[in-house]
């Protein structure tokens with residue numbers, strides 16, 4: 001696998017952490033290419049259960065170099081806490097590198113994230129409040145601070161003071177206490193000192209990996225439906241979780257990405273606001289949420305749950321050209337005698353398999369086919385050929401409607417519970 005991208009093909013939380021952890025066993029370099037510590041990639045392996053927020057899920061392979069790419073936004077203090085937690089579990093993070101061009105999430109970004117949600121009121125986005133959106137907004141507005149800037153302490157302190165002149169006016173107008181430039185700079189510089197020369201130019205690492213045919217794994221965060229350009233704007237993340245975003249966010253020329261793994265759950269979940277056509281409401285949804293433990297890895301918020309939406313997954317495939325799908329949590333559906341499966345939408349009296357823009361999607365009704373369930377646990381199934389016939393038919397329906405082949409099937413949270 002020269003360069004493989006692992007990306008979400010739904011609303012996020014598809015199980016990318018598990019798939020990346022699995023593939024990372026055979027990788028030389030693993031790169032997170034977008035997003036921030038709003039991610040919560042769950043990895044269950046022999047070291048324990050981990051919710052990785054920014055550290056790439058390749059950290060469990062001691063031979064892999066893990067890169068927090070230039071397309072990410074980084075809260076240095078939170079990253080230090082995450083590293084300390086991993087090391088407390090006996091894991092080495094010596095192979096972690098942070099791109100010096102990555103933008104920093106500063107304390108004013110977390111404050112503004114919270115305040116922006118408050119001001120939006122009922123139109124809130126349901127962010128994790130980690131400052132990711134405001135940090136990307138400042139990057140685009142050319143007010144961002146890049147990680148390399150911590151190397152020149154005097155200049156960094158001046159930058160912080162300068163940015164705070166404006167940011168404190170905004171905080172003040174919104175009824176918040178102003179931030180103290182010295183204290184903010186002290187805290188960020190202390191975290192940067194802990195990270196030391198892990199903050200580095202990552203392009204030579206990536207270029208060397210490509211030149212030597214090393215195996216590179218690109219780890220996306222969230223999913224296509226939350227993509228800034230192609231998702232359910234404005235209920236999206238502030239970066240591009242598509243494989244195309246991986247090229248820019250990791251610093252990999254696009255033609256090197258030869259394998260794109262689209263991760264989908266066998267049903268759907270979403271955290272945060274925005275349209276979610278196949279959502280199950282009431283008791284039906286509560287039952288699936290409880291059974292599948294669908295609570296946010298970062299916030300603990302209950303996830304919205306729904307049936308499989310092939311229009312959404314097909315939309316993701318059109319944008320990513322998956323070389324294969326990884327279907328996770330197939331085991332969960334073993335509880336259902338029949339399973340509704342969305343094959344199209346009805347929008348304003350018209351049937352479509354194209355993804356409508358957000359305001360139309362809010363009015364879309366899914367068109368379901370009812371598929372047979374298998375009513376059996378999948379524990380202990382060691383080979384895809386041994387899956388119940390109805391489970392195989394379910395996977396075949398996913399392949400047919402999405403248009404991509406299923407290469408991996410998850411039947412449990414552990415690394416090993418994956419049929420290849």
Ligand code: GDP
Nearest residue numbers: 013014015016017041042328329410411412413
């Ligand atoms: P990510 O952010 O895409 O990595 O996904 P999350 O970690 O937020 O959510 C996926 C959840 O599903 C985690 O709790 C995983 O441990 C769990 N999981 C992943 N694959 C499977 C699977 O095949 N079966 C079951 N039962 N759980 C899985």
